[in-house]
Amino acid sequence: MHELSIALSILDLAAEELDRQGGGRVHAIHVRIGSLSGVVATALRSAFELAREGSGHEQAELKIEELPLMTRCDRCGAERTQLLPELPACAECGNPMVAILQGRELEIVALEIDS
Amino acid sequence: MIGQTRIVEVRQRILKQNDVAARALRETFQSAGVRVISLVSSPGAGKTAFLERLLRTLRSSYRVAALVGDLATDNDARRLARAEVPVKQITTGTVCHLEAEMIRAALADWNLSELDYLFIENVGNLVCPATFDLGEDQRLVLFSVTEGEDKPLKYPTIFNTSDLAVITKIDLAFAVEFDAVAARRNIQAVRPGMQVVEVSAKTGAGMEQFLPHIHAKNQGSDIPSQSA
Numbered sequence: 375m376h377e378l379s380i381a382l383s384i385l386d387l388a389a390e391e392l393d394r395q396g397g398g399r400v401h402a403i404h405v406r407i408g409s410l411s412g413v414v415a416t417a418l419r420s421a422f423e424l425a426r427e428g429s430g431h432e433q434a435e436l437k438i439e440e441l442p443l444m445t446r447c448d449r450c451g452a453e454r455t456q457l458l459p460e461l462p463a464c465a466e467c468g469n470p471m472v473a474i475l476q477g478r479e480l481e482i483v484a485l486e487i488d489s
Numbered sequence: 490m491i492g493q494t495r496i497v498e499v500r501q502r503i504l505k506q507n508d509v510a511a512r513a514l515r516e517t518f519q520s521a522g523v524r525v526i527s528l529v530s531s532p533g534a535g536k537t538a539f540l541e542r543l544l545r546t547l548r549s550s551y552r553v554a555a556l557v558g559d560l561a562t563d564n565d566a567r568r569l570a571r572a573e574v575p576v577k578q579i580t581t582g583t584v585c586h587l588e589a590e591m592i593r594a595a596l597a598d599w600n601l602s603e604l605d606y607l608f609i610e611n612v613g614n615l616v617c618p619a620t621f622d623l624g625e626d627q628r629l630v631l632f633s634v635t636e637g638e639d640k641p642l643k644y645p646t647i648f649n650t651s652d653l654a655v656i657t658k659i660d661l662a663f664a665v666e667f668d669a670v671a672a673r674r675n676i677q678a679v680r681p682g683m684q685v686v687e688v689s690a691k692t693g694a695g696m697e698q699f700l701p702h703i704h705a706k707n708q709g710s711d712i713p714s715q716s717a
Contacts, residue, residue: 376505376507376617376620376621379505379506379507380503380505382506383503383504383505383506384503387499387501387503391497391499395497401494405503412619412620412646460645460679461649461679461680461681463681470677470678470681470682471681471682480502480503481500481501481502481503482499482500482501482503483498483499483500484496484497484498484499485496485497485499486494486495486496486497487494487495487496487497488493488494489493489495
């Protein structure tokens with residue numbers, strides 16, 4: 375629903391970094407999206423195609439790394455990795471309070487720049 | 490001329506424009522010393538009735554005001570204004586949720602330091618408001634006894650990004666055979682540790698038990714409800 379807003383922010387951040395790097399063309403933007411981030415990768419891809427039109431970065435590709443949810447039980451320490459974006463109770467001891475080690479990410483990690 | 494492609498590491502959180510605006514609002518609210526509480530729910534869950542009751546209850550002891558968002562009409566603002574406190578309507582046109590910029594614009598001519606509490610009633614929608622931070626201190630998610638005990642299971646994101654669940658219209662619970670135990674269990678399933686209160690804006694039941702939840706800073710759950 376809000377993926378367009380995110381896509382526009384991605385392009386803004388890429389443009390800022392491009393400036394800092396002394397210009398060039400953005401060849402690709404690498405982002406990481408955690409499964410609990412609330413952002414759906416397919417929706418972001420579609421939104422990015424819309425967002426880049428008229429942005430001056432029509433050639434920029436979006437490369438998405440999707441990160442699974444990783445949790446650790448607060449009580450017994452058991453760790454769990456899953457793709458489903460739901461907070462599970464600990465499979466070992468049933469404790470519902472789990473710490474999220476990975477899964478909330480929504481970040482740009484790298485730019486590929488053509489000079 | 491063959492260009493070279495080089496890779497530059499960036500490592501930066503992607504913030505929506507709304508997140509940037511919400512951060513600024515949060516700072517504004519904190520400087521002004523006003524506690525801001527937002528309400529979200531499906532359309533018809535009873536946000537306005539609940540908020541009207543709340544405003545009436547609080548106005549004798551606190552300086553309170555409200556913003557209310559709807560796609561169209563100022564009906565809700567008129568209803569809330571019956572509580573004789575400052576109220577402003579935000580009509581969004583076609584936008585299905587309130588955004589931080591709308592809040593900023595609506596509050597531009599208000600002196601926030603003259604308020605103890607500001608309530609923001611969001612557009613009736615359990616989906617989109619979940620991802621639009623309004624700079625509030627606390628978010629209440631309301632659902633009524635007529636909506637089904639599995640409501641929390643169907644809308645996990647809004648429950649995960651809210652601080653307190655309010656079950657409304659409990660005066661109707663018997664008539665619709667509402668299973669409060671199941672509803673509470675479902676809330677805990679999507680958000681362990683979430684505090685729940687049951688109220689009736691019509692009869693006033695539960696309002697006294699509700700009030701302490703908005704006075705103190707986030708009680709109960711240690712799970713952070715909103716990203717900064």
